[in-house]
Amino acid sequence: MRKVKIICACAAAIAQSTMMQMRLQDEFEKRDIPVQIEKCIFAEIPGKVESFKPNFVFGAGDVPYELDVPVYNGFPIITGIGMEAMFESFFEDVQKLLESNID
Amino acid sequence: MEFIKGMLDFILGMGPVALMPLIILIFGLIFKVKIQKALKAGLTVGMGFIGINAIIGILVNNLGPASQAMIENWGIELNVIDMGWAVTAAVSWGSVIVPFVFASVLIVNIIMVYTGLTKTFSVDIWNYWSFIFGGALVYYQTGNLVLGVLAGVITAVGILKLADFAYPMTKDHYPGVSFPHGCTISWAPFAVFMNKLIDKIPGLNQLKADPDSIKKRLGFFGEPMVIGIIVGLIIGFSAMYDAQNIILLAMNMGAVMLLMPKMVALLMEGLSVIASGAQEYLRNSERLKGKDILIGIDGAIILGMPGVIASGVLMVPIILLLAVLLPGNRVLPFADLSVLPIWFGWNTIAAKGNVVRGVLISTVMAIFVLFIATDLAQLTTTMASEIGFAFPSGATEITSLATGQHLISWIVVKIFSIF
Known part of the structure; x- marks a missing residue:
């Protein structure tokens, strides 16, 4: 199975992005799906999308760019409110991606 | 007893x-994290401190001599290095009073929400460092643990x-x-007050600027690495170094700007284990159910508000200029230059996205921030070296612009220093 690639972005690439990364890693582990997550600051997103070619982007708050990649607001992970619901719909998207298998 | 003391x-x-x-291992076990995971989290934090120490070495060994040369060449006495909020946070998380302040604040926050004294429940465990910082300043000043926890x-x-x-x-x-973000929120009332003041000044109250055009033009200069290089060039010139x-x-x-966040993020990896535990608690707490609660999170989110990034980036040259011109200032702004949009964010928010006003209010505020950062430099330096961070001895002191943002902690330190 190929790896799902994700970028987690926040203001300084320290606190919120790490929080999102850790939580996402746990959730992927639970579902036994391989994942590779990179962190960056908001300003680095466009460059990172080109070089790392992620399948999804998670932002701590609104991501201020138009991207070709699906963007998720990581608020539910940061606040803990509505997190299950968000993961449920997110992992449906992940499943679709894995089934489509276009690389 | 002897044995326990020896162990400690x-x-x-x-x-x-x-x-x-x-400490992370113990807290992890309290929050019912699996022992392997808690252990790994704790060890990661330990490695993080080693990494941070290495980067501090690069920072101080390069910037220290350069700031000395600036003093010799120009008489610009900026010999207190701004090592940034991230290192300030790391120093705080490394202090002995961490478990005491952490537990006390968590309990006090729950009681306050339960009794309606506040609506905010902070799930932002990482930024508990601000409270720990406030407590640690008093603890290392007075040597009194109770006073330290109280200050926190x-x-x-x-x-x-x-x-x-x-x-x-x-x-x-x-x-x-x-x-409830210690680095930013202390100055919010000041921002509101200043905005009302500007409303009353004819001429000044008419000025406006479009944030989007500024944001686009300045995006590149907002990158930490670029800020580091540019400030390095300016300081190198001022120190009259040769081209090499x-x-x-x-x-x-x-x-330093590029690597420091990666090291500090290691601390966060470990702490996120505790953060998840606190979130679980919040969601499962019967007592807090049905209460009208605001979830307290990191203030960096305000970057998404209109005009905040633009006025913050414009503050980079302004605060550098202020640092040189302001009598009594000894802080050489550096590491926190990359987060000025967050530090000064509330000013632009209070001004409803008006960038001109945001910059005006921020400029006045920056004077106070530099003053407090200078004032707390000696105490912060003592604290950091006692905690075990490796600062080369000599004339160099450390602080951060983030320290200047901690208005409440500063007031508490001043009050407790009377006793």
């Missing part, structure tokens, strides 16, 4: 590199109340969350 001295003697893994709690209560106070300003953008050394200084300063 043994662990404390090694500093945060050994102490924090133990007072800081926390003030910041929670301020988060309630500022909520109406961001309610439409971010409903249900507030920002100017370039090397600039590269090293860029490297």
Whole structure:
């Protein structure tokens, strides 16, 4: 199975992005799906999308760019409110991606 | 008894590199994390401290001599290095009072929400460092643990109340969350006051600027690495280095800006284990159910408000200029230059996205920030070296612009220093 690639972005690439990364890693582990997550600051997103070619982007708050990649607001992970619901719909998207298998 | 004391001295003697893994492990087990995971989290934090120490070495060994040369060449006495909020946070998380302040603040916050004294419940465990910082300053000043914990709690209560106070300003953008963020929220009332003052000044109250055009043009200069290189070049020139050394200084300063977040993020990896535990608690707590709660999160989220990034980036040259011109200032702004949009964010929010006003208010505020950062430099330096961070001895002191943002902690320190 190929790896799902994700970028987690926040203001300084320290606190919120790490929080999102850790939580996402746990959730992927639970579902036994391989994942590779990179962190960056908001300003680095466009460059990172080109070089790392992620399948999804998670932002701590609104991501201020138009991207070709699906963007998720990581608020539910940061606040803990509505997190299950968000993961449920997110992992449906992940499943679709894995089934489509276009690389 | 002797044995326990011996054990404690043994662990404390090694500093945060050994102490924090133990504390994280214990907290992890309290929050029912699997032992392997808690252990790994703790060890990661320990490694983080080693990494941070290495980067501090690069920072101080390069910037220290350069700032000395600036004093000799120009008489510009900026010999206190701004090592940034991230290192300030790391120092705080490395202090002995971490478990005491952490537990006290968590309990006080729950009681305050339960009794309606605040609406904000902070799930932002990482930024508990602000409360720990406030407590640690008093602890290392007085040597009294009780006073230290008290100072931490007072800081926390003030910041929670301020988060309630500022909520109406961001309610439409971010409903249900507030920002009990020690680095930013202390100055929110000042921002509101200054904005009202500008309303009353004819001429000044007419000025406006479009944030989007500024943001686009300045995006590149907002990148930490680029800021590091540019400031390195300026300092290299001011130190009258030769071309080779100017370039090397600039590269090293860029490297500090690029590498430091990666090291500090290791601390966060460990702490996120505890953070998840606190979130679980919040969601499962029967007592807090049905209460009208604001979820307290990191203030960096306000970057999404209009005009905040633009006015913050414009503040970079302004605060550098202020640092040189302001009598009494000894802080050489550096590492926190990359987060000025967050530090000064509330000014632009209070001004409803008006960048000109945001910059005006921020400029006045920056004077106070530099003053407090200078004032607390000696205490912060003592604290950091006692905790076990490796600062080369000599004339160099350390602080951060983030320290200047901690208005409440500063007031508490001043009050407690009377006793």
